[in-house]
Amino acid sequence: MDARTIIAHLRRGTDPSREELAWFAKGIADGSVSDAQAGAFAMGVCLRGLSEEGRVALTLAMRDSGDTMRWDLPGPVLDKHSTGGVGDCVSLVLAPALAVCGAYVPMVSGRGLGHTGGTLDKLEAIAGYQTGLDEAQFDAVVRDCGVSIVSATADIAPADKRLYAIRDVTSTVESLDLITASILSKKLAAGLEGLVLDVKVGSGAFMKTLEEAEALAGSLVSTANLAGCPTSAVISDMNQPLAPSLGNALEVAEVMRVLSGDQGGPMAELSVSLGGVLLANAGLAATVEDGVAKMVAVLADGRAAEVFGNMVAAHGGPVKFVEEWQRFLPxxxxxxxxxxxxxxxxxxxxxxxxxxxxxxxxxxxxxxxxxxxxxxxxxxxxxxxxxxxxxxxxxxxxxxxxxxxxxxxxxxxxxxxxxxxxxxxxxxxxxxxx
Incomplete structure (x- = not known):
């Protein structure tokens, strides 16, 4: 194996083999592949593209460049990923509601990127909330609460972290193959048994047109399913903010209103829609409509709020956050x-x-x-x-x-x-x- 041969494959428009991609991803992760070689690789993928088989192989190679999680839990391990929007705090509503419905949600999330907010930044607006748990702590919170929302450790898909930084400075971010591998390598490393993708489209999204959003959704869904993770996608509108507030503490306040039973807005509607798809796909609901009804019920009766409060306390936040959340937000x-x-x-x-x-x-x-x-x-x-x-x-x-x-x-x-x-x-x- 050598980097020059693999880059030459891409230059000629042919996929490197699965073994070559696995070797290259490990080289990106451990530094044996140089920045120049990683940049040339990214440019080759960006210009020439990969076949569907090659995209799956790259995703798995990046997943396997670091640690992967394994779960032994009495329910399906599910998660959601959003491609980024404005006023989008769905994860904080969706995750605890899924946990009440019988799922386990080990959600590895990110920080703000460009104009879009980050789930971790929102949670850290809560006094004391710690996003950096080690593997044993993460496992314990998922088992005890049914949900834990954390930052990725340095050992989760390390090839993606380095390649993303190189893509950012080499103008190779806008590649469906590289975007797909970046998103899914981290999600698949979490050991998921089901995933729903919320692909945004509109003025507040990275994908401005429906055609772009459909292409990304198709790439993500086909790659995840071929990689062994049952996945569906929803394309949702981002031509206006999802929640009526933007900003970390202000969005947490909106989450608490929804968890307290206010289900009249688009954030609540999208949360239960995504949850309905996940519950149906995982066998926790007979149909999507049945899944939506279950999500509505656990938000209305306060059970999702209780789980959210338990998670906040387990992460170092206030024990009575749900009851007195206004006190703990700046x-x-x-x-x-x-x-x-x-x-x-x-x-x-x-x-x-x-x-x-x-x-x-x-x-x-x-x-x-x-x-x-x-x-x-x-x-x-x-x-x-x-x-x-x-x-x-x-x-x-x-x-x-x-x-x-x-x-x-x-x-x-x-x-x-x-x-x-x-x-x-x-x-x-x-x-x-x-």
Whole structure:
């Protein structure tokens, strides 16, 4: 085996063998493959592509470049992955509800990326919550609570961590094969028995068109299933924020409202829809509709909230978080109304611009070493099609300083278009691929 031969295969448009890909992934992980060789490999995949068989082989090679988990539990091991959106805190609702329904959810999550928020950053807005558990602690929390949401250790798919950093600086991020292998290598390393993918499309998503989202969903579903993990995908809309709040502590507050029985919004609707698919696929519900009904019930009666509270306490958070969650979430020092400049209908919302405005407030990272301010963001965000009069509140900005609130207000007014005509409202779920 040598890196040059494998790169030459890609240059000629032929797949390296399964054994070659396994060798290359281990070399990326242990450093025996250089940055230049890894970059050439990524560029070869980006330009020439892989066959379906080659994509599966690369995914498994990256999965096997580090530790893989094995579970011996009295129920199916299930998880969900989102391709990234704005105001998307579904994981915090979905995971405990699945646990009540008989599943075990060892959720290895990530931090904010670009304009999209990260599940770990949201959980760390809760005083004391620790995301970095070792393997024994992770196992214990999953067994005791049915769910644990943690960060990936350095030993989970280490080839992906290094290759992702190289892709970021070599303009090879936008490759379906590399995106698929990156997402699934970490999920498959978690030892899952079922997975649902929430592929976002729209202004607040990485995939701006339905065609792009369908291509990614197809690649992810076929690769995961061929790799041995039963997987389905849902394509959901991200032309406006999913929750009415953006920002880490503010989104946790929205989660607590849903877990307390408020199921009227799109976040709750998407959570139960994804859960229904997972429960049906895992045999915990007779049909998707039956699965949805079970999810609605465990949110309405408080059982999902109880599991969430148990998980928070097991991760070092407050024991009475569910009962007194307002006490344990930070509040910004500057809260200001952002008002509509004219009357009309909310015709469009640039979700990516709003997400970047949260980052500008300090709610995300400009560079990896940045410390997040969990209190900042936006609340009471308007919805597409809302009728507003001049001076009505479009949303509230939560900031640490007046100048940051000023910049955020300017970004919001540039991101929201108001029209005299009622816009077409896209559906929350565009496609459900079972």
């Amino acid at each position: 509040e910004a020092s500057v809260i200001r109304q952002i008002k509509a400049p004219r009357a009309g209908y909310v015709a469009s919302i640039n979700g990516e611009a709003l997400g970047l405005a949260v980052v500008g407030l300090g709610g995300g990272r400009q560079v990896e070493s940045d410390v997040i301010d969990p209190a900042v963001g936006f609340s009471e965000v308007v919805r597409l099609g809302d009728r507003v009069e001049a001076g009505d509140v479009l949303m509230r900005v939560h900031a640490s300083r007046m100048d940051k609130a000023d910049a955020a207000e300017a970004a919001v007014l540039a991101a929201i278009a108001i029209s005299d005509e009622m816009p077409d409202i896209p559906p929350l779920i565009h496609e459900r691929n079972r």
